[in-house]
Amino acid sequence: MAERLTTDPLPLLRDLIRIDTTNPPGNERACVDYLTARLAHRDELNVKVLARTPDRANLIVRFPGRGVAPPLLLHGHSDVVPVTGQRWQHPPFAAELIDGEVWGRGAVDMKGGLSMMLTALTRLHESGQRPAGDVVLAVVADEEHGSINGARWLTAEHPELFSGIRYGIGEEGGAGLDLAGLRIHPVVVAEKRACWYRATVRGPGGHASRLSPPGMAAGQLGTLLTRLSGARLPRHLGPAARRMLTDVAQALPEHLATAVRALRDDPTDAPPAGLPQAAALQLDSVLRHTVNPTVIRAGDKINVLPGEASAELDGRILPGEHSREEFEAEIRALIGPDAELDLLVEGLAVRQDRIAEPMFGGFYDLLTELTSKADPGAVPLPMVTPAATDAGFFAGLGIRCYGWLPMNLPAGAEHRTLLHTADERIPVEALEFGTSLLTELLRDYR
Ligand SMILES: [Zn+2]
Structure with a gap:
């Protein structure tokens, strides 16, 4: 296992997949312990571990910005759904690297996303750059089972951790659209x-x-x-x-x-x-x-x-x-x-009147511009997803949340549909693509 987080998301993702956080029971503490041990030397970060029940820890990392923009939220869950009754071609917790893809439960949903977020922060740190506003990274427990120990509890009991945040980035919830060979980059807006x-x-x-x-x-x-x-x-x-x-x-x-x-x-x-x-x-x-x-x-x-x-x-x-x-x-x-x-x-009804920002406009445009620049042949699309994620809890605090974990997948690729089923996997290239776009977002965010 890595001694500290590096600028490569691949070893991090493989380690995270090997930490079994199947929910129930979750046991996300193991994941949080792994991460805090590798963040500890970065004393400029404000690192908090909060748990409603001891084994179900949440990690909040605050990366200081220049204070010229409101803080930005990155949120991701560390638990995964069970694999019982599924027939996997490769073991779900071994994180095998096969033909350029990492196989395993959580490869996309969403230890892949977490690895992109954490590595983007590491890259920013290594480059010596500071984002316009603080970046608040929330690694939360229990998303797959009601969020009782995760985002639901954190936003109810510790809303001060998220005060002043205007925008949030989280998972896509498997948003995709298989139509006419369109290669899309979903941005979940609702x-x-x-x-x-x-x-x-x-x-x-x-x-x-x-x-x-x-x-x-x-x-x-x-x-x-x-x-x-x-x-x-x-x-x-x-x-x-x-x-x-x-x-x-x-x-x-x-x-x-x-x-x-x-x-x-x-x-x-x-x-x-x-x-x-x-x-x-x-x-x-x-x-x-x-x-x-x-x-x-x-x-x-x-x-x-x-x-x-x-x-x-x-x-x-x-x-x-x-x-x-x-x-x-x-x-x-x-x-x-x-x-x-x-x-x-x-599910929680998000009170739209608490969200000051429109869903389209400046920040949305920034997400689609970054995507188009990185992958000119593909189409960024605003999506409404039928799947509910933790975004609803953060939106309840007035944060405008987007599902945006960009992956450069070929048209018709099944990776987004493999969430919660057998053979979940992510191409290493897609992991790198998402990491570099998230890094650019942290740099370009105003
Ligand atoms: Zn998920």
Whole structure:
């Protein structure tokens, strides 16, 4: 293992992958200990370790700037999702280097991102340059399991650590778009939030050996599932989605551009036509809340009519001023009044009025300019992601957060889709690309 952090993100990433921080249980302390040992000699850094529970440590590093701009936040999580039940071609915690790619859980999500951020800070330090404002790096625990020990707790209990910060950079949440060979650089400008329910229907039970009475639970559940299947809830076109569709259209050949503009502008909200299915579903999903049945339960004995049947619903609410009540009313309109709806999880609603800065403009332009300069053939795109990250907690403090971990991946590369699945890996070249762009951001940030 390295004695101190170097200007090469590769050894750092390989060490981080080998520290198993599968959450649950997390054990992010091991990762924080590794990093603090290698930061300790930099006495000019303000280093804090904070933990709600001892094994779940968070690390906050403050790199002093010149004080001519507000502090900038870099946030990344050190935990990873489990690998149980997955068939990996190479062991997930060995960080093997194969054909120019580092394999392992967290290679992209997001020990790769953390390595880029930490190395960018090291490069800045070695160059003797100071950023315009302080850079606050938050290495947080527990992102993959509700952030109870990480960003949720830190922002609630220690908001002073983040005071005065205007912009934040975090992960992309796997934002990507596979369309017409476009090589894209996503900049996530807004996130949907989760709103999960259990829908339960009840009906007469009884012996399953005779004709079933009307209203049996399994039948009612079938009706409910049919209504939800492929349903498009009402359209709410927000500013981030509008800009995303506009920029996507601009980058596409004319026949596809027309289809994307139609999706953006059609007042009748007709289903998207003329686009490949995966892209159509993705773009259509940023125009509306979504809800999908996932876990289905009814009965546990073959000769007994179940008196109760349920479906867990993965709901996602658009960014912006949309309440849970509005979302629930839309689901009700679809499924009718009979099912009981129990709220299981609701993601934090970001109060847009607390964020002073518009999502587009100066800082956003800086991110896209840096990307375009480094990779002229690719297209930077503003994205709304259906995945919720820790950005929501920092945005709750009034910080304008962006998902931006630039990687120069070929068009159609599967790396962004391998998060949370087997064979997660990152090309060394992409790791270097992201590191050098983050270093430039720290230098150019005003
Ligand atoms: Zn992540």
